[in-house]
Amino acid sequence: MAGERALSGSADTVRDVGVALSSRTVGADVYVHLTRAVAGLESGSGGAVCVDRLVTRIQASAAPVNAVQQADAAWGKALSKFGGQIEDLKRRARQAGTELASVEEDLAKAQSKLDGFDGLDAPGEPYARRALVQAVAGVQERRAGVLRRLRALDEEREGADSAAAAAIASSRDRYLAARSALPEPPSVSTGVTVTVPGAGGSALEVSALSLAELKDPEKIRAVWDRLTAAQRQALIADFPLLIGNLEGIPLRDRNTANVITARQYRAEVESQILAFGLYRDTPGAGGFFDEKIAELRKEITSIDAILGDRNDRHPGIAGFGEYVVYDEKGDPVTRKGTTLVAFNPLGDSMVTFQGMLDEETGDIPAWMTNVAISVPGTGSRLATLTDDLGRTKDLFAGSGQTSGYFTWHGAPLPDTGGEHLLEAATRGFAEVAAPRLTVFANSLRLPQGTDLVVIAHSYGAAVLGGAERLGLRADRVVYVAPAGFGHTATGLEDFPNTKDKPHFAIQARNDFIGATQGLSGFGLGHGTTDVLTAPGVVRLETGYLRDGDPGSGTIESTGWIEAHSAVFTRNSTAFLNIVGVVTGAPVSLYHPDSTWVDSYGNYIDDPGTGVKKPVERISPLDLSEVPE
Template identity: 30%
Template sequence: MHDLATGDDTVTIGGGGQVTPADAINLLKGMDVGRRRDFLLSLSASDRERVIAADPTTIAGLDGIDFPSRFAASEITMRTEIVRLERAGNHRRADTLRSLLAQSENPSPDRTVRTPMGEDTDSERTFLYTGDKGNGHLIEMVGELNPDTRNVAVYVPGTGTRLETMSGNVTAARKLAAATDGPVFVFLDGDLPQKLGYEGLGEGAKKSWRSAVPWGLAGVVPTAVDGVNDSLRDSAADPRFAEEMAPRLVAFGKSLDTELSAVAPGATTTYVGHSYGGSVVGTAEQLGLRADRVVYASSAGTGVLEGGWHNPNPDVQRYSLTAPGDPIHYSQSLPDNPHGGDPDDTPGVTRLDTGYHGPDENGHRAPVEGLAGHGSYWNDPGSDAFGNIVKVIRGEMPTAYVDRGSDYPIAATVEDVLVPTTRFFSPPLAAAIDLADGDLNLPGPLRDIKLRLPGLG
C-alpha cells in the first residue's frame, strides 16, 4: 500500500518543473487521451507512485493512462472502497470487492511462476477500473499483455450482469484467454438491464382483470398496457443502457489502442458482444469504435442509434453467431427492433455456425440450440460456437453458417404473434391506431411496427 501524498509533496515534470501530485493529476485530466500515457511515464517511478496514491480513483478511471499504473490505482481504490463499504454497512458489496482481489487460475499456464513451495498456477486479478455505482462497474484484464501478444479480445456481457454476478463471465473470459493465447478484457463500465421484460406481466394481467370488475372490459386494456409498460421499463427491451454504455466502450477502445501501440504493436483487437452486450458493441460501432474484428454473439441487435456503423477501420471484419431456436431471434427479427438490425442478416456481417457442444462421456455431441443455446457455448470450450469465436480472435478461418433447423422455437414471425394478439384483445382500438398512423403501437421502449397497408407505404 502506498502512503498517501501530502500537500508538501512535489513531483518533477518535464523541464525540471515542480508540481504537487494533485496538480499533476489536473494536468492529466486536461490532456488528450493520447498524451496521458507519455506524461505519466515520463515521471520517475517514485513520483509516479505519489501521483497514483494522491488520487487513485481518478488515475484508474482516466483513459490513456498506462495499464500497469491503472492496475495499481484500481487495487488501492478497491481496498479503500472495502473499508468505506464496511463502515457504511454495505457488507455484500464489500465482500464482492474482496473476492475480486483473490488470486485466480492463470489462463496462461506456460507462464507459471515457480516458488519455493512449487509451481504457482494462480495469479493476481488485474483491474483497469472498478466503480461502486449503479450495479457496480469494472474493466478486468484476464490474461497477460506483453510484447509477444498477437491478439486481444474485449468481451461485453449481457442482461443480468452486475458486479455480484460477474464470476461466470470471468470464467468464460479465462477460457477464451487460454484458447486464444491473448488477454481478454471483460468490459462492464456501465449498467446493464437486470430483467428480460416479462417478469411483471403476470401481476399486470391480474390487475387488468381486477379492473374489469368495476369498469368492464373498458378497464382491461389501459390497465394491461400499463402493466406491460411497467414490465418493459429498464428491461432488456430498453435501449437506454446501450446508449449510456457505448460511449465508454469507444473511449476504452482508444485507450486500448494507445496501450497496444506501445506494448504490442501489430496485435489485433476483437470486440465480442453477447446478448444485450451485442447491442452495446453495435452502438459503439455507430459512434466510431475502432476494431479489427467484431463478433455479435447471440446479439440483441446491431446498435440502438439511427444510421449505420462509423468505424475508423474500413477493413473491419464482422461476424454473427446465433444458435437455432435461441429465443433472441424474436428480438432480432422484430420490425423496428429497438436494438437495431438483425446481425445474422445485416450486409457485411458473416453468420457463423454454432454447431455442436463438445462430446460428453459417451462421445455424444448435442447441438447448440434452443434456450440453452443462447449462452451455453461460453461454458464449453469444446463447442463449435466457442471454437468459432476463438478462430475469429486469432485471425483464423471460422466455419460459416450451416442450416441446422429453424431459428424460431415456434414457427411464427413476430408480426404473426403480436398483431393478431393485440387485435384480439382490443379490435376497435388497434384498428383505429393502425389506420391513423400506419403502424402497430407497441408498449414501452419497443418501436412501433410499420404496417404495409394500402396507401400507407
C-alpha cells in the same frame, strides 16, 4: 441502613430523560429524508451511474439512523418505566420509614416502662413484669417486620436498577451497532502534487486532477512517463479512484490504484450488510432486506475473486481467485488475482485483464499477438461478475499463450425481473456504455502487429454497435446472440473505422432473443437491422456441445433460454469459433436448416438438419473465402 437504596435517586429526572429520548426525532427525520431520496432515485434507469448502487448506499445510510431512533425509543421507554419504579419504591419506602419511626417510638416507650419497673426498690408482681416484657417483644417484632419490608424494597430497587442497566446496555449496543454500520467517509484527493521538469527548464506541478484535465490519453501518458516511481505512487495513493480509471495510465498502475479502491469498497459493502442487518430488529421488517444482503455478499465474492487476496474463504470453488497467464517463453504462471483495469462502483465500471503485462511499460507486451475485449449483456453486474470472469478464463484458456482478454463491464447494464423487466429493451444503458467502450478500446496501447478483437454478447451487442458507430477501432468483431446494432446504426456502413473489418455473428437457431431482433419503436428495441443477416456479417455455426461429437447434443438442445448463453460452452463448436476469430484459427460457417414445402406451399424448417451438414471452414482473417 434499610430502605436507603429504595429512597435514592430522582424519579422526575429519570422520567424527564426518558420522555426526551422518546420524543427525539433526529433519527426518524434523517430516515424519512433518505427514504424519500430513494423513492425518487428508483424511478431512473440507464443513467451514467448505477442507480441501484446509489439506492443501496442511501438505504444503508438510513439503516443506522433508523437504529438510532429505535435505540432512543427503547432507552426512553426503559427510563420512563424506571422512573415510575423509583417513584413507587420511594413512596412505599417513605410509608415504611414513617411506620418505622412510629414503631421505634412505641418501642422506646415500652422499654422505658420495663426499665422503670425493674428500677423499683421493691420487686413488683411477676405477672406485671411479664406483661411489660411481652409488650417490648411485640413492638420489636413489629420493628423487625418494617425493617424486612424496607430491605425487600431495597432488593426490589436493586432488581429495577439491574433491569434498567440491562435496557440501557441494550440501547448502547444498538448505538454501537449503528456506529459500526456507518460507512467510512469516501476518500478524496488532498491535492498532492509532484514536480517534474517542464519545457525550457521550467518546473511542472502535477496532481491527479491536473492529469485528468489533460483529457487526451496520449498527453496523460506522456506526463506519467516522466514521473518517478515514487511520484506515481504518491498520486495513486492520493486519488486512487481517479488514477485507476484514467485512460492513458499504464494498466499495471491502474491496477495498483484500483486494488485500493476495491478494498475500500469491499469494506463499505461489509458495513452495508451490518446496516441492513439492523433492520431485522425493526417491527414488521421481516426478511425485507434479505435479498439485498444476499446481493451484497455476492459483490464481496466478486471482489474477492478479482483481488485473489481471500481465496481461503471460498474453499468450495475450484481455482477461485487464481488466474493462469503465460510469459514470453510460453510458460504458465498462476497468479492470485487478476489485473483490475477499471473499478468505479458508482459508475458500475469494472474492467479486468487476464494476461501478462510488459515488465517495463506495464501495458500489453510486444509478443502478445491477440487481445480481446469481452462485453457481457443483460444481467451482468458486480454481483455476477464471477460468471463473466469464468467465461473469460475459458476463452483465454482456449486462445493460446500469446493472447490476452479484457472483461469489460465499464458501465451499468440492464437487469432482469421485477421492476427491471423492460430494461433490456431500453436504449439508455447502451447510449451511456457505447462512448465508454469506444474511449477504452481506442486508448489501449497495443504493440504493432497485435490484433484487437471485440466480442459482445446479448445486450452488449447494442453497446458494441453504438461504439462502432462512434468510431471504435478493432481488427475483428464478433456479435454473440446479439440484441442488435443499436438503434442509431443500420449496418456496417455506419461504422467509420470498422466497416471493412471482418464481422461475425454466432447464435443458436432457437435462441429466444431471435424474437426481438430487428424490432424497434416507442423508444424500445435496438435497431431495425438484424445482425445475423446484415450485409458483411458472416454467421458462424453453433454446432455441438463438444465440437465434432453429435452425441454431445447441439447448442439448441439445451433449451431456448439456455441456448442464449450455451454458445460459450467450453470446447463447443460455437466456443471454438469465437476463439478462432480471436486467434485467427479456421472457423466454421453456419448452415441453415433444410426446409420442405407442405401441402399449402409453406416452407417449413427441418430442425437440426443445418448442424449435420458438412463443415465448411474459412479463415477469419480473409473473408474472400466466404461463399456468395
